[in-house]
Amino acid sequence: MALSATVYNFSVQLADVDRGVYEELDLRVARHPSESAEFMVTRLLAYCLEYREGIAFSDGGVSSADEPAVLVRDLTGRLTGWIEVGAPDAERVHRGSKLADDIAIYTHRDPAKVLAGLAGKRIHRAGEIPLYSFDRAFVDAAVAVLDRRNTAALSVTERSLYLDINGSDLSTPVEEHRLN
Known part of the structure; x- marks a missing residue:
């Protein structure tokens, strides 16, 4: 018998000062x-x-071989953003960089190991692909306070992320690395 997904609800007040994005998001993850x-x-x-505009979690999520964890489509349905999470393999990153205008990788893992796993592999536009990493203790602390229903305020300023989730205040730098 296959296990089904667990749904988490997030009410997020987003203030990304670096990009000028201010939104209230109600997300089912x-x-x-x-x-x-x-x-x-x-x-x-x-x-x-x-x-x-046009951002969405992929339908297949972590189990999809054809889509990234997060994608962006324009009004015509054309794929414009490919956002990988974790430690994707080089083939997925190569495919995404050919299909979408923008591509990025976000990881909670050791960025040096993620970069090493991609080094020397054939990846289209590799030098243009950012890898963003979060401090592992930050991610662990956020996981520790998760509920099925979550309230969060997320602010980003000068590449620092501040997260108030369910009453816990957390922060981390958003480190940017580049594929070579």
Whole structure:
């Protein structure tokens, strides 16, 4: 018998000062049984940090071979943004960079290991792809206070992320790395 996804609700007040994005988001995030809570939190953060018109969580999520964790489509349905989470393999990153105008990777893992796993592999426009990482203790602290219904205020200023989730105040720098 297959396990079904667990749905988490997030009410997020987003204030991304760096990009001038201010929104109130009501999100339903389905956590697949094979998905870690850390991956889900990173996926939520990636969604918020990349928020723009046409953004969505992919239908397949972590189990989809054809779509990233988060994607962006324009009004015609054309894929314009490919946002990977975790430690994607080079083939997925290569495919995404060919299909979408914008591509980014967000990770809760050791960025040096993620970069090492992609180094020397064939990746279209590799030098243009940012890898963003969060401090592992930050992600662990966010996971520790998760409920099925969550209230969060997320602010980003000067590449620092401030998160008040369910009454817990957390912060981390958003480190940017580049594929070579």
